[in-house]
Amino acid sequence: MKNHTHPTHTDKEIFEPTDPERFAAAQKSTWVSIVINVLLTFFQIVGGFFSHSQALMADGLHSLSDLLSDVLVLYANRHGNRHADANHPYGHARVETAATMILGIFLAVLGVGLLVAAAMRLQHPEALQVVNPIALGIAVFALIAKEGLFRYMLAVAKRVRSQMLVANAWHARSDAASSLVVVVGIGGNLLGYTFLDLVAAAVVGVMIAHMGGKLALEALSELIDTGLDAKEVEAIRQTLLNTHGVLGLHDLRTRKMADNALVDAHILVDPRISVSEGHYIAETARHAVLKHHHVLDVMVHIDPEDDMQAKHNIKLPSRPGLLVQLAERIGDASLAGNRVVFHYLEGKVDVELYLPAGQQASERAKNLQARCDELVRDDPLFRAIHIHSNHAQQ
Numbered sequence: 001m002k003n004h005t006h007p008t009h010t011d012k013e014i015f016e017p018t019d020p021e022r023f024a025a026a027q028k029s030t031w032v033s034i035v036i037n038v039l040l041t042f043f044q045i046v047g048g049f050f051s052h053s054q055a056l057m058a059d060g061l062h063s064l065s066d067l068l069s070d071v072l073v074l075y076a077n078r079h080g081n082r083h084a085d086a087n088h089p090y091g092h093a094r095v096e097t098a099a100t101m102i103l104g105i106f107l108a109v110l111g112v113g114l115l116v117a118a119a120m121r122l123q124h125p126e127a128l129q130v131v132n133p134i135a136l137g138i139a140v141f142a143l144i145a146k147e148g149l150f151r152y153m154l155a156v157a158k159r160v161r162s163q164m165l166v167a168n169a170w171h172a173r174s175d176a177a178s179s180l181v182v183v184v185g186i187g188g189n190l191l192g193y194t195f196l197d198l199v200a201a202a203v204v205g206v207m208i209a210h211m212g213g214k215l216a217l218e219a220l221s222e223l224i225d226t227g228l229d230a231k232e233v234e235a236i237r238q239t240l241l242n243t244h245g246v247l248g249l250h251d252l253r254t255r256k257m258a259d260n261a262l263v264d265a266h267i268l269v270d271p272r273i274s275v276s277e278g279h280y281i282a283e284t285a286r287h288a289v290l291k292h293h294h295v296l297d298v299m300v301h302i303d304p305e306d307d308m309q310a311k312h313n314i315k316l317p318s319r320p321g322l323l324v325q326l327a328e329r330i331g332d333a334s335l336a337g338n339r340v341v342f343h344y345l346e347g348k349v350d351v352e353l354y355l356p357a358g359q360q361a362s363e364r365a366k367n368l369q370a371r372c373d374e375l376v377r378d379d380p381l382f383r384a385i386h387i388h389s390n391h392a393q394q
Helices: 020-050 054-080 094-122 134-160 163-190 196-223 230-241 275-292 319-330 333-337 361-375
Strands: 248-257 260-268 297-303 339-345 348-354 382-388
Touching (some): 020 054, 134 163, 196 248, 260 275, 319 348
C-alpha cells in the first residue's frame, strides 16, 4: 500500500548500517578471510615457483582471486548497508548483487586462463618437471586452511542471512576442493606421473571458471528482476489470502533484492466498504507478509472487483461529470447537493443517494426510487441507483 523509505544520509554524515549486527559480522569474517588469503597467496605462488609446481601456482592465483573478492565484499558490505535515500528509495542492497556479478565474471576469466595455460604446457611433455616435495606440504596446509575458512564463513553467513557472504563462503569451499586436486596432482607427480601436476592445474581452472560462471548467472538473474521460486510465491499468496477481509488475489509479483525480496499484489475486497477499511485490510495484509517472509517491502493495491475479469472503468466520468449526468437523468439538480456515493463496478456506476431527514422524506424516497429503477433499465452509464431516506445529511 505504501512504499516506506528511510531518512536520507549524506556522505558527510556518520555511516550507520541498516543492520549493524549483520554488517559487523560480515566485516569480521571478511577480514579473517583477507589475512588467511594473503598468507596463502604468498606461500602458494612463491612455493609453486621455486618447487616447479604449476598446480600450486594456479591454486595461489585462486587464493589471490579470493583476496580480491574479499576486498570487493568489504566495499559492497559497507555501501550495500547504507540507508535508502532520494536516489535509491529501495536502499542499496543490490550493490552486493553487482559485486557478486563482478566477482563471478573475474573468476570465470581467471579459470579459463588457467585452463588454457595448462593445456598449452601439456602439449610439450618433454618440458615437464618433477616438483619439489615441499610443494606437497604447502598444498596440504592450504587445504586445511581453506576448509576451516569455509566452515567459519558459512556459519557467519547463515547467521546473518547474507547471500554475498554465502557466495564467498562457497568460494572458499571451492578453494578447498581445488587444493585437494592440487594435493593429488603433486602427489602423482612425485610418484613419477609428472603430467599430473599440469592436469591438476587444468582441473583447478575448470573449477574456478564453473564457480565464477554460476555466481555471475545468479547475480544477473537478480539484476533482471527474476521472481522468487514457486514455493515461496505460493507461501506469500496464502499469507495474503488468509488476511481477514481479503476476498481474492491476483497480479502477485515478486523480485529479489539481495537477501530480501520486493512484493506487489492486487487484493480483492468488498466494494461497499469504506476507503479507510480497505486501507486497513491492505496494511494488515502487508504487515503479515513482512512478518512471516523475508521481504523488504510489500505494495498492496486494493481492488473492489477482479479487474482481470471485469470490464474496465477507466473511461467512465469522474465525480463532477457523474453528478451532472445524475441530475439530468433524475430531473432535479438539487438532489446532487445531497450525499452521493459512487461505486465503479463492471464498467458502470452504482449510485447511493442519501436524502435529508424530514416528514415527507420516506414517501419522497419511495417515489424517487421507482423513477430511478425505471431509468436504469437501459441506461448505458448507471447500473443501479439506490435512494436512502431517514438519514441525517452528512
